[in-house]
Amino acid sequence: MATADQVKALVKSHAEGDNSRFYTVALQVAAGAARNGQNRFAQDLRDLVDGLRVQESHRRVTPVVSVAQPRGELAQLLSVSYPDLVLSDLVLEQSVRTRLERVLLEQRQGDRLRSHGYLPMRRLLLTGPPGTGKTMSAHVLAGELRLPLFQVRLDGLITKFMGETAAKLRLIFDALSETRGVYLFDEIDALAGERGSANDVGEIRRVLNSFLQFLEMDQSDSLVVAATNHPQLLDRAMFRRFDTVIDYPLPSPDIARQVIRNRLANVPVGRLEWSKLAADTEGLSHGEIAIASDLAAKEVILSGAKQVTTASLRLALRERRGHVS
Template identity: 50%
Template sequence: MATAEQLKSLIRSHLSDDEERFMTVALQVAAHEAVQGHGALAHDIRDIVDKARRTRGPNVLLKFPQELSGLVLSERADIPLAALVLSEPLIERIRRVIHEHRQQEKLKSHGLGHRRKLLLAGPPGTGKTMTARVLAHELKMPLHTIQVDRLVTKFMGETGAKLRTIFDLIRDVPGVYLFDEFDAIAGDRALDNDVGEMRRVLNALLQFIEQDASDSLIIGATNNLRLLDKALFRRFDDVLHFVLPDDSERKTLITNVLGTFRPRTLTWKSIVTACSGLSHAEIDMAVRDAVKDAILHDRKTIQQDALMDALNDRRSAQPV
């Protein structure tokens, strides 16, 4: 049967006439039943929800409290794990998060919890946000992205109250919650430019994260771990480090994006060299520029010169 928190969430969403929230929790119940070995029941619940969503339309998402308007972006992620182009050790750690989530009841029966508080760190464009989308897709949960920078700058005096509302949402509505630009509210308290207000916000954040016992997956993303307060690290179940792609990953990424526009022959050595210093996102954009060039010139495949130019353009746009 559903957990007590899931039953309470179903009742709350029904009484507040929040259909999408009701369906989200229903899918969590289905996942719970599947873990318990009740595959037929899980299938029936998913089928009911899928039919209802097809009837209502695909774009109806969670209705957030008015005070969070513009601060939380909701989406249904559709990126599978196979789409990630990362090192095998990092992929394996992501698989472990997914596996533990699916087997959480087995872990709970032994007094253990599954990984559900993650810290993602690495340069921009290396796959942190995409990983959050993959986790949401694989766990069949909605992705809710908290715009941390807007939370701080727009509601400076009320940030703590907004954080409490967000963590109430995390408790009541299971999903993947991504705190983007996490260091905006989780900066090191020892920094000279720290102010009293932000220290109070950080203390509240530490408390909320530590006390959270929801069914949601909480993800903090930062470009620089050194900016974060040291007390944060023990609050997270795992820290995943993202880096620029190596030669093998560059080739795989380019091949994946090219698809049917890949020519029979490419001089990979020079192409991979041209990718030096570029992130996953920058390589992706460069390849798409080459594909657009082929389309606009009515070609069925890209030209290597166009791809090299696009990669060089991306490199030249980087700050010195």
């Protein structure tokens, strides 16, 4: 049965309207019940959580896109979307999930924090290998907070005329103040590489300085999310400008198993030998494991095979590893 801490977590998450946390704890209770042999109760609880998630997705209302459509020169710098993803849609290491839950909690309780003289976290730097969920986390933050997601188009921002780049940065930070949303600077190392590097030039340093100044001066309610696959390339001053830095590791065997199960949910699956699969998933990102799982699932559908087997899944994972190499 549920532990005392789990009961308290369920009540607390319900009171705060944190559905994602509520579902996570409920599934933890179900997992504990299954381990204790209470399989019927565990399955009923999982089915109940799944039903509530479906109801929640049906209640979501898509905002009117035209309200926040970038216009004029901003249309070349920002692309906008309205994600409906929630935190429970992502398979993440618990350390990462806990950090994102804290950001969401502070955003939802922002007025309460401000009344005591504190500001909610709103500047996030996400680091880690490609395919580990950094970009999708920005979509989740927008979906959970019912905000538009503005993705900064670096191809439109960075030009051969660095003076123009600084001017365009000002337009983006003006937009942060005018329209609340989640603003994603993906591959931020292209804009904020370390000053003083061997191939650095004065204009590049000035662009970085402008970015850091705009970031520090920004007092808007928007969330600024910067992501990079190469944190070692970032200027050290970047880290001081963010409220939190979240590192996304490659998936552990347990997380890899969850990714595989999620991707194979719509096809018949045989009894998988997870100890063998763990060796094949090691070193692959969440995204690579998902692609390999999809490949194995489609092979079953197209070939008429009865089910996904350990052998077919290992073959797909090894093929994916070859692409990565």
